[in-house]
Amino acid sequence: MSEFKIQMPKMGESVQEATITKWFVKEGDKVEEDDVLFEIATEKVDSEIPSPVDGIIKKILFEVDAVVPVGEVVAYIETDEDADEETATEGETKGQEKAETTDKNDSQLLQEESAGDFKGASRFYSPLVRSIAKEENISLEELEKIHGSGTNGRVQKQDLLDYIAGKTSGKAFSAPAKEAPAAPSASVPKEKPAAPKVSVSIGADDQIIEMDRVRKIIAEHMVNSVQVAPHVTSVVEADVTNLVLWRKKMKDEFQQKYNQNLTFMPVFTEAVAMALREFPMVNASVDGDKIILRSKVNVGIAVAKPDGNLIVPVIKEADQKNLIGLTSTLNDLANRARNNKLSPDEISGGTFSITNFGSFRNIIGTPIINQPQVAILATGSIEKKPAVMETPTGDAIVVRHKMFLSLSYDHRIIDGAMGGAFLRRIADILEEFDVNRKI
Incomplete structure (x- = not known):
C-alpha cells in the first residue's frame, strides 16, 4: 500500500491560491481514477478536480472555504501500488505532472528519470498511463496527440490501450489540432486610487445581502x-x-x-x-x-x-x-x-x-x-x-x-x-x- 498526495493544482500562471468550495468525498470513501474529489474557485474560474488514481481517501487536510496555496497537499489517497509516495499536481491550465516516481514497481510506475520527460506536458497523466506509455515506447509528443475521454481531455488507461490497439492493427489515427497558446495579457497598473467609501443609511425593514465571491x-x-x-x-x-x-x-x-x-x-x-x-x-x-x-x-x-x-x-x-x-x-x-x-x-x-x-x-x-x-x-x-x-x-x-x-x-x-x-x-x-x- 502507498499514499498518493493530492495537491492544490495551479489554474493558470497568475493564480497562486484557490478556495475549496465543496468536497465530493469524505475520508474512507473509495474512488476511481477521474472521480471528482473536490471543487475549487479562483479569481478566474470554478473547477472540479478529479482523482488521478484509484484508491481510498485516507485523509482530508482542508475544510470547505479554506484558501489553499498552489502546491499545498490537500488530501491523501491510499492506493494498492507498492511504491513510495506519489504526488499529483497540475502546473499549467489543463494540468502538468510534477510528481516524482520511484522504481520500486517498474511495471506500474515510471522511474524518476522518466517523470522528467513529462515536464513539458500540456495535461496531467496518471502514473498508470505513464507506465504503459513507457512500456510501449510511446513518446510524450505521441501521447499528447491522443484525445482523452477523461475530465478536461485527460487520457485514461482505456484511451491509451485503444490507441495502441489501433497502431497494432494499422488503423489511421487522427488527433485534434493543438491550439496555440494565447498571448500574455497586458499588465494593469497596480497602483489604483482607493474607491471612495459611501455612507449608506439602513432602514429597519431593509434587507442586507452579502455579495458572493x-x-x-x-x-x-x-x-x-x-x-x-x-x-x-x-x-x-x-x-x-x-x-x-x-x-x-x-x-x-x-x-x-x-x-x-x-x-x-x-x-x-x-x-x-x-x-x-x-x-x-x-x-x-x-x-x-x-x-x-x-x-x-x-x-x-x-x-x-x-x-x-x-x-x-x-x-x-x-x-x-x-x-x-x-x-x-x-x-x-x-x-x-x-x-x-x-x-x-x-x-x-x-x-x-x-x-x-x-x-x-x-x-x-x-x-x-x-x-x-x-x-x-x-x-x-x-x-x-x-x-x-x-x-x-x-x-x-x-x-x-x-x-x-x-x-x-x-x-x-x-x-x-x-x-x-x-x-x-x-x-x-x-x-x-x-x-x-x-x-
Missing part, C-alpha cells in the same frame, strides 16, 4: 476598468432583415445537419472578427505607454450563469473559423459555462468581447470594457420597425428588422473616428448579409 470579483474588475480606461460609447442602428430571414429559413436545416442550435451570436462574432482584422488597433491592449497589437483574434462572449453572475468564455482565433465552427464552439462554451465546466484557458486570452443585451430584450446599453482589452460590443434586441426605403416608384414605408449596436472603447488609443468607423463596419457587414448564403 464571484460578485465581489466582478465588482472589483468593473471599478478597476473604469479607473484604468476612459470609456467612450458609440451607437449605430443596423438593418438586419436579411440575416433574420436567412436564419428563419436555415435554422431547421442547420439543426438537422449539424445538431446545433443556430442563433444570431455566431454571425455577430463572425462580423466582429472580420472587422477586427481591418482595424487592428481595436484588437489591442494598453500597457503603460505601450500599445500591444494582438496577433490573434480571440473573441470573448459574455454568458449569464444560473446564479446571475457572468462569465466570458473565449473563442480562440475566431477569424479562422467558419460559421459552422463558430456555432459549435460557442454552443459548447456557453453550455459548459453555465455548468461551471470551463477550464481557465477557455476564459483567458480574449482580445475583444461581445455582450448580448438583446437576450434580455434590452434594445441598447453601454458596456464596461473587459480589461486588458480596449473595446467591447453590446448587441441589442432585434425588433420590427417601420423604415423609409427607396423604390422605383418613390419612397415607401416598409417593415424591417433592426437592432442597435453599441461599442464602448478605450479613449486612450481609440478616438471617436476610429471607434465610429469600426462600429459602422460591423453594421455594414451585418446589413450586407447574403440571404441566399449556403451552409
Whole structure:
C-alpha cells in the first residue's frame, strides 16, 4: 500500500491560491481514477478536480472555504501500488505532472528519470498511463496527440490501450489540432486610487445581502476598468432583415445537419472578427505607454450563469473559423459555462468581447470594457420597425428588422473616428448579409 498526495493544482500562471468550495468525498470513501474529489474557485474560474488514481481517501487536510496555496497537499489517497509516495499536481491550465516516481514497481510506475520527460506536458497523466506509455515506447509528443475521454481531455488507461490497439492493427489515427497558446495579457497598473467609501443609511425593514465571491470579483474588475480606461460609447442602428430571414429559413436545416442550435451570436462574432482584422488597433491592449497589437483574434462572449453572475468564455482565433465552427464552439462554451465546466484557458486570452443585451430584450446599453482589452460590443434586441426605403416608384414605408449596436472603447488609443468607423463596419457587414448564403 502507498499514499498518493493530492495537491492544490495551479489554474493558470497568475493564480497562486484557490478556495475549496465543496468536497465530493469524505475520508474512507473509495474512488476511481477521474472521480471528482473536490471543487475549487479562483479569481478566474470554478473547477472540479478529479482523482488521478484509484484508491481510498485516507485523509482530508482542508475544510470547505479554506484558501489553499498552489502546491499545498490537500488530501491523501491510499492506493494498492507498492511504491513510495506519489504526488499529483497540475502546473499549467489543463494540468502538468510534477510528481516524482520511484522504481520500486517498474511495471506500474515510471522511474524518476522518466517523470522528467513529462515536464513539458500540456495535461496531467496518471502514473498508470505513464507506465504503459513507457512500456510501449510511446513518446510524450505521441501521447499528447491522443484525445482523452477523461475530465478536461485527460487520457485514461482505456484511451491509451485503444490507441495502441489501433497502431497494432494499422488503423489511421487522427488527433485534434493543438491550439496555440494565447498571448500574455497586458499588465494593469497596480497602483489604483482607493474607491471612495459611501455612507449608506439602513432602514429597519431593509434587507442586507452579502455579495458572493464571484460578485465581489466582478465588482472589483468593473471599478478597476473604469479607473484604468476612459470609456467612450458609440451607437449605430443596423438593418438586419436579411440575416433574420436567412436564419428563419436555415435554422431547421442547420439543426438537422449539424445538431446545433443556430442563433444570431455566431454571425455577430463572425462580423466582429472580420472587422477586427481591418482595424487592428481595436484588437489591442494598453500597457503603460505601450500599445500591444494582438496577433490573434480571440473573441470573448459574455454568458449569464444560473446564479446571475457572468462569465466570458473565449473563442480562440475566431477569424479562422467558419460559421459552422463558430456555432459549435460557442454552443459548447456557453453550455459548459453555465455548468461551471470551463477550464481557465477557455476564459483567458480574449482580445475583444461581445455582450448580448438583446437576450434580455434590452434594445441598447453601454458596456464596461473587459480589461486588458480596449473595446467591447453590446448587441441589442432585434425588433420590427417601420423604415423609409427607396423604390422605383418613390419612397415607401416598409417593415424591417433592426437592432442597435453599441461599442464602448478605450479613449486612450481609440478616438471617436476610429471607434465610429469600426462600429459602422460591423453594421455594414451585418446589413450586407447574403440571404441566399449556403451552409
